[in-house]
Amino acid sequence: MTVVKILLKLVLASLLTLVCVQYFVSKHYNYAYPSVFKGKYLYNPYDSLKKHWWKSNFHAHSIAWHHLPNGHQSPKKIIAHYKKDLKYDIACLSNYEKRTHYLPPSDPHYIPVYEHGYNIGKVHQLVFGRDPIVYYDIALFQTLDNKQYIINEEKQDSDIVVVAHPEVRDAYSRTDMEKLSGYDMLEVLNNKKIATRSWDEALSSGKPAWIIADDDCHDISKPGETGVSWTMVNAETKKCKDVMEALRCGRSYGVKGSDGVNDHYLKQVTVKDTVVTFVVDDTATEIKLFGQNGILRKAECNTDSISYTFKPTDTYIRAVAEFPSQELYLNAIIRYDGKHIPHNNNTASVNFWRTLRIRAVIIAIWIFGMTVVVIPSIPVTLSYFFRKRRARELSLILVHQSGI
Numbered sequence: 001m002t003v004v005k006i007l008l009k010l011v012l013a014s015l016l017t018l019v020c021v022q023y024f025v026s027k028h029y030n031y032a033y034p035s036v037f038k039g040k041y042l043y044n045p046y047d048s049l050k051k052h053w054w055k056s057n058f059h060a061h062s063i064a065w066h067h068l069p070n071g072h073q074s075p076k077k078i079i080a081h082y083k084k085d086l087k088y089d090i091a092c093l094s095n096y097e098k099r100t101h102y103l104p105p106s107d108p109h110y111i112p113v114y115e116h117g118y119n120i121g122k123v124h125q126l127v128f129g130r131d132p133i134v135y136y137d138i139a140l141f142q143t144l145d146n147k148q149y150i151i152n153e154e155k156q157d158s159d160i161v162v163v164a165h166p167e168v169r170d171a172y173s174r175t176d177m178e179k180l181s182g183y184d185m186l187e188v189l190n191n192k193k194i195a196t197r198s199w200d201e202a203l204s205s206g207k208p209a210w211i212i213a214d215d216d217c218h219d220i221s222k223p224g225e226t227g228v229s230w231t232m233v234n235a236e237t238k239k240c241k242d243v244m245e246a247l248r249c250g251r252s253y254g255v256k257g258s259d260g261v262n263d264h265y266l267k268q269v270t271v272k273d274t275v276v277t278f279v280v281d282d283t284a285t286e287i288k289l290f291g292q293n294g295i296l297r298k299a300e301c302n303t304d305s306i307s308y309t310f311k312p313t314d315t316y317i318r319a320v321a322e323f324p325s326q327e328l329y330l331n332a333i334i335r336y337d338g339k340h341i342p343h344n345n346n347t348a349s350v351n352f353w354r355t356l357r358i359r360a361v362i363i364a365i366w367i368f369g370m371t372v373v374v375i376p377s378i379p380v381t382l383s384y385f386f387r388k389r390r391a392r393e394l395s396l397i398l399v400h401q402s403g404i
C-alpha cells in the first residue's frame, strides 16, 4: 500500500467522523399540528406608521475569509455603492459566518448581521444581533429536524432570524414551511427570485413570517446584482434598535424594481371592523389580494386603492401592487387575539427518545464505517512503516559493511 492510499483512508475516516458528528449534535422534535390564524381581531402591521420609510438592503457579500466564499469587493466599496450610487438609507453586509464591521460596532446605526450556512442544499438564514455566531451546520442533506435545530441555536439570543432564499435549490420544502417555527422573517424577494409560494405555505400554517427583500449581491460590478429587490422599513430612525423593532412587528414591505429606484410607495393600510383598505401613492396597473393557501381573493386594475371584507373563513390577506416599473409586496393582515403582536414563536418540542435513538444509529454507522475503512488498513499501514524502517536499517548495515 502506498502513502497515497494510507492518506486517502485517513481522509475518508476524518470525513466520516465529521459527517457523523454534525448529524449527532442535532436534536429531533415533535411539531405542533399546522394551524391557521385565528381570532376576532385583525392585526394590521401598518396601523401606526412612523414618519420615515427607509430603503434598505440587508444581504450582501464582500471579500471575506481570505477570498474563500464568493465576494468580490471590499466592504467600503459595497457600502459606498449602495449609499452613494443607489441612494439607499440602510446598507448592510451579511458575510457567511462573519459579522463585517462596515461601521464601528459601537455606532447605533450599525446593524450586525451574518448569513448562516455552508451546506450543499443552500439552507441558509440571516441572523441579526450580537449573540455568538453559530458556526455549526450540517454540510450535507438537512432534514426538517436539522433545520429546526439550527434555527433554535440561532434564535437563542439573536434579534431576528430570517429564512433566506427558501426556494433556491428547494432548500425549504412545503412541509418545512408548514412545520418550522421560531424564525421571524422570510426572504420572499432575493434578487430576481420570488418565494411567494413558500410565504403562503408559512402564512397558511399560522406562522406570522414578515417579508424581507434583498439583493444578496456577490459582485456589484455585475449587471442585475444590485438595486433589484429591497426592503422599505418604517421606523422612527435608522438606528439598529428602531429598525429591528419595525422588522419584528412587520412594519415593512418588499419591492422588486431596478436600480433601487422607488417610483411608487405604499401610502396606507387601514382596517375598519372587517374591511381592509390598501392605498398606494399612484394608479397601479393591478393590485392583487391573496389569502389562505395563496389563493387570489380579489384583483383590481388601474387603481390606487383596493378594499376587501374579511369573510369568516379568511385567515390572512396580503397585497401585491404592480406598476410598470416595480412591484410592492405588502405584509399580511392577519387574524389574532387583539392582545399580542403575532410572532412566530417556537412551537417545536424536543423528542428526547427519538433524539436518543437517532444518535445511537449514528454511532453505529460511525463504528461500522470506521471498521470497514480504517481498521483493515491498520496492519497494512503498520507493515508499510515496519518495511520502510527495516529497509533503512538494511541499507545502513550495507553501508557500514562496505566501509563507505
Ligand SMILES: [Zn+2]
Pocket (backbone or CB within 6 Å): 059, 060, 061, 115, 216
Ligand atoms: Zn447570501
